[in-house]
Amino acid sequence: MRKILVGLIVLMGFVYIFLIPEEPVGMKIAMKLVPMMLIILYGFLADSPVSPLYKRTILAGLVVSMIADGVIYWFMAGLATFFVAHLLYIQAFRKERRKPVPVFVAIPLILYGLFMAVWIAGSQLAAGEIVLGVAIITYIGVILIMGWEAIRTRFPLAITGAFLFICSDSFLAIDRFVIPLPARDALVMITYYAAQVFLAVSIRSQFKRSTNLS
Structure with missing residues (x-):
């Protein structure tokens, strides 16, 4: 079942990114939500992991992210909703953190x-654009904290998911506010869907790791 789901995620992600036209917008949004x-x-x-709270909080972050996908066309609403999703991921990682962030990564x-x-x-x-500038700084802060807390878990899949999310958000911000990026949609959405997959899979890897340590 897991392999089938992963295959469907990849297939529907490909369909959305490369085959679905920009119009009508309602169809575009609906197809964007299917992989999520x-x-x-x-x-x-x-x-279920040894810490059920980790699974519940990651799932909550995924659900809120999916909502954000639907409202991102209203940029500030999407930004605020993704901000909440990152807070949930931070909360999940903090419950499982084990070690400090190494200096060679922190710097x-x-x-x-x-x-x-x-x-x-x-x-x-x-x-x-004072309000927008402050909002962007706040958002950058929260995604970096999310990456920081993911590193502290020492869960490789959670760390990978967090940093792919940072990459996706960075591509989107650069394209929107600085310079247009070639193949922006592919860059943003491939890293975004991959990030969410790694975060979802980290539920299972966290279970295996905790079991092996017991």
Whole structure:
């Protein structure tokens, strides 16, 4: 069943990214949600972890992300909803954190956050878009905290999912606020769907790891 679901996620993700036209918008939004529904189903059917709260919170983050997918066409509403999803992922990771972030990872992560804040939010603040600039800085902060807390879990799949999410958000922000990116949709959505898959699969890997340690 898991292999079938993964195959369907890949297939429907491909269909959405490469085959569904921009119009009508309602169809575009509906098809965008299908891979997320399958990812949520995968997470729901995954073996329960030793910490049931991890599974519930990751699933809640996936559901809120799916809602954000539907409202992202109203950018600020989508940004706020994804912000909530990241808070849920942070909460899940904090329940499972084991070790501090290594210095060789912490420094590049912080520098990247500062660079993105200056480059993207700075351009909006310079243009007089104060509210948007502050919102972007806040969002950059929360996704970096999400990546930071994922590293502390030492769950490879959770870490991979978190950093793919950072990549997806970065591609979207660069394209929207700085320079158009070639193949923007493919860059953003492939990394986005992959991030959510890794986060969903981390439910199962977390179970295996905890069991092996007991």
